[in-house]
Amino acid sequence: MDLLSNLALGAATALTPENLLWCFVGVLLGTLVGVLPGIGPTATIAMLLPITFKFEPVTALIMLAGIYYGAQYGGSTTAILINLPGESSSAVTAIDGHEMAKDGRAGPALATAAIGSFIAGTVATLVIVLFAPMLASIALSFGSAEFFSLVVLGLIASVALARGSTLKALAMIVLGLLLGTVGQDIYTGTPRFTFGARELFSGINFVSVAVGMFGVAEILRNLEDEKTRTVVARTVKGLWLSRKDIRAIIPSVARGTALGSALGVLPGAGHVLASFGSYSVEKRLSRRPQTFGHGAIEGVAGPESANNAAAQTSFIPLLTLGLPANPVMALMLGAFIIQGITPGPNVIVDEPALFWGLVVSMWVGNLLLVLLNLPLIGIWVKLLTVPYNVLFPAIVAFAAIGTYALNLNAFDVFAIAFFGILGYALIKLGCEPAPLLLGFVLGPLLEQHLRRALIISRGDPMVFLTRPISLALLVAAALAIAIAVLPSIRRKREVVFREEEAV
Amino acid sequence: MRDVLAGLTFVGFGLAFAVVAASYEVGSALRMGPGYFPLVLGGLLAFLGVLIIAKGFLAGEGGPIGAVPWRALALILAAVLFFGLTVRGLGLVPSTFVTALMAAFASRRTGVVAALLISVGLTVLCVLVFVVALSLRLALLGPWLGA
Numbered sequence: 001m002d003l004l005s006n007l008a009l010g011a012a013t014a015l016t017p018e019n020l021l022w023c024f025v026g027v028l029l030g031t032l033v034g035v036l037p038g039i040g041p042t043a044t045i046a047m048l049l050p051i052t053f054k055f056e057p058v059t060a061l062i063m064l065a066g067i068y069y070g071a072q073y074g075g076s077t078t079a080i081l082i083n084l085p086g087e088s089s090s091a092v093t094a095i096d097g098h099e100m101a102k103d104g105r106a107g108p109a110l111a112t113a114a115i116g117s118f119i120a121g122t123v124a125t126l127v128i129v130l131f132a133p134m135l136a137s138i139a140l141s142f143g144s145a146e147f148f149s150l151v152v153l154g155l156i157a158s159v160a161l162a163r164g165s166t167l168k169a170l171a172m173i174v175l176g177l178l179l180g181t182v183g184q185d186i187y188t189g190t191p192r193f194t195f196g197a198r199e200l201f202s203g204i205n206f207v208s209v210a211v212g213m214f215g216v217a218e219i220l221r222n223l224e225d226e227k228t229r230t231v232v233a234r235t236v237k238g239l240w241l242s243r244k245d246i247r248a249i250i251p252s253v254a255r256g257t258a259l260g261s262a263l264g265v266l267p268g269a270g271h272v273l274a275s276f277g278s279y280s281v282e283k284r285l286s287r288r289p290q291t292f293g294h295g296a297i298e299g300v301a302g303p304e305s306a307n308n309a310a311a312q313t314s315f316i317p318l319l320t321l322g323l324p325a326n327p328v329m330a331l332m333l334g335a336f337i338i339q340g341i342t343p344g345p346n347v348i349v350d351e352p353a354l355f356w357g358l359v360v361s362m363w364v365g366n367l368l369l370v371l372l373n374l375p376l377i378g379i380w381v382k383l384l385t386v387p388y389n390v391l392f393p394a395i396v397a398f399a400a401i402g403t404y405a406l407n408l409n410a411f412d413v414f415a416i417a418f419f420g421i422l423g424y425a426l427i428k429l430g431c432e433p434a435p436l437l438l439g440f441v442l443g444p445l446l447e448q449h450l451r452r453a454l455i456i457s458r459g460d461p462m463v464f465l466t467r468p469i470s471l472a473l474l475v476a477a478a479l480a481i482a483i484a485v486l487p488s489i490r491r492k493r494e495v496v497f498r499e500e501e502a503v
Numbered sequence: 504m505r506d507v508l509a510g511l512t513f514v515g516f517g518l519a520f521a522v523v524a525a526s527y528e529v530g531s532a533l534r535m536g537p538g539y540f541p542l543v544l545g546g547l548l549a550f551l552g553v554l555i556i557a558k559g560f561l562a563g564e565g566g567p568i569g570a571v572p573w574r575a576l577a578l579i580l581a582a583v584l585f586f587g588l589t590v591r592g593l594g595l596v597p598s599t600f601v602t603a604l605m606a607a608f609a610s611r612r613t614g615v616v617a618a619l620l621i622s623v624g625l626t627v628l629c630v631l632v633f634v635v636a637l638s639l640r641l642a643l644l645g646p647w648l649g650a
Contacts, residue, residue, distance in 0.1 A: 167555050170551055174548040178545060181540060181544070187537075190527055219579060224570055389613045393622070393625060394603075396579060396602065413583060413587030414583075417580045417583040420579070425512070428505075430505050431509055451535045454533060459534075
């Protein structure tokens with residue numbers, strides 16, 4: 001069978017000693033940054049992106065992907081033990097997980113999170129195996145008009161599902177698109193917005209933007225007020241779940257996995273929405289909703305499964321359409337481009353070993369994570385006490401060296417400072433940096449398809465509305481924006497994201 | 504206040520991009536020149552900025568801006584710029600050490616001894632990771648130091 005031979009190819013790729021080693025390094029680093037509050041997978045992947053350009057493409061992607069889903073595991077450890085989410089999607093885990101830890105049930109809470117995440121990761125990997133080839137084969141028939149509309153939908157949907165002001169997020173996307181136009185024009189070679197700087201001819205360095213906006217700006221935000229963290233449970237014992245616990249979590253894990261797999265595909269904060277959505281579903285379906293907020297194990301099982309499933313399925317749009325669903329996927333897109341591969345429907349056909357190897361490595365990585373997280377929990381607990389004032393100089397040094405090493409160009413390092421200050425100023429003014437990064441990455445693609453589609457249609461803009469798939473995508477984009485500004489839904493969004501901030 | 508400033512920032516960026524884009528060949532929808540796409544986007548960004556300003560005035564203030572850690576801001580930016588300016592001349596080791604030292608002082612909780620320890624440790628770590636493990640071709644000491 002086709003599927004089995006594909007999986008065999010994937011296993012052969014993912015299980016080479018080299019790839020296995022880097023998968024392990026990736027999930028280890030991911031767990032580490034997930035555990036450490038103040039540094040997330042976005043900043044880490046941005047920092048490590050330059051290092052991976054010497055690797056084989058598949059090895060680089062396996063490691064970077066491992067950082068992302070590894071961080072989902074690590075984030076829950078921090079949420080449970082110190083009531084401070086290491087990761088935004090684990091904010092909801094902190095509600096009941098931390099209560100369980102205070103009751104002396106930190107062990108079962110951590111075990112629930114790890115087992116739920118593993119089951120969810122396994123199922124979500126299967127979802128990718130089943131649906132990605134289908135979606136890719138549909139996308140192979142797309143022309144430039146369809147791709148243009150698809151990118152528009154992706155950008156707008158990411159706004160509708162993000163927190164904060166819709167208008168500001170839209171403006172951030174447009175600013176990102178504009179920054180993406182810096183450099184030589186693809187059709188005429190005219191240098192745009194370069195002001196004579198040779199370094200800008202090939203465009204603003206993507207790594208500088210990402211490191212500045214998500215590394216430096218985030219450090220400045222954290223230094224506004226430095227807090228001390230207190231760890232509730234310094235030693236964790238009794239990781240085994242009782243039979244009663246297992247019965248309680250099975251349906252929650254199943255529902256969380258299903259919800260997360262579906263929401264992860266959507267652009268925007270899919271994994272954050274998934275964990276909050278799952279929490280409210282579990283609370284509504286529970287026979288004892290009053291226990292939620294006081295250490296209900298279902299309140300850990302559901303959301304943890306949901307966010308890990310979503311982290312996994314958010315690879316689907318990137319691998320099949322070349323469309324990143326969130327900033328981390330935008331960085332993965334950057335990693336593909338650094339390796340000289342254009343992500344999109346062709347990857348699965350042209351680079352089957354890379355595609356299937358990456359997919360299989362996700363399952364392998366999830367297995368490694370369970371092994372890493374449960375027996376070694378004592379080490380992670382110790383790491384929780386690493387103070388931030390040791391951590392952030394390391395981020396600054398790694399970011400500077402890594403970015404410099406990419407092209408041995410000091411200009412890219414100066415660009416970090418520029419985007420750090422711009423990112424921090426915009427954050428201060430209530431604008432989240434994520435949409436800007438998506439716009440920046442997708443800008444050149446959007447312009448290229450727009451211009452090509454209009455050349456083919458002889459300048460007739462109706463081409464976007466007369467081709468059915470393109471029309472459907474644009475209608476979906478219009479709906480997404482209508483939903484984002486509709487008062488009733490806006491209120492609901494605000495509630496979800498306010499809870500996230502309050503935790 | 505926050506919304507108005509945010510809006511002004513976007514209007515500023517939008518107009519700046521649009522004005523420069525207009526100086527390139529704009530072309531037509533059929534044959535778009537290099538200026539077409541950024542000109543349209545610049546206009547759109549300025550328009551969104553105006554909407555944000557209007558909303559800021561109508562809805563009252565958009566929340567306070569809050570404290571800015573000026574010392575940390577200055578030190579971290581200086582650290583990054585210093586690295587860019589000196590990595591080639593001084594070499595990786597001294598450049599990383601000073602960068603880490605400046606960054607470490609950005610925290611009010613780090614004293615002189617702690618900052619020195621952090622920078623020495625980080626310099627060693629960075630050399631191990633980037634030069635030993637990843638074998639990137641970065642000179643440890645640069646020409647300014649006679650190497």
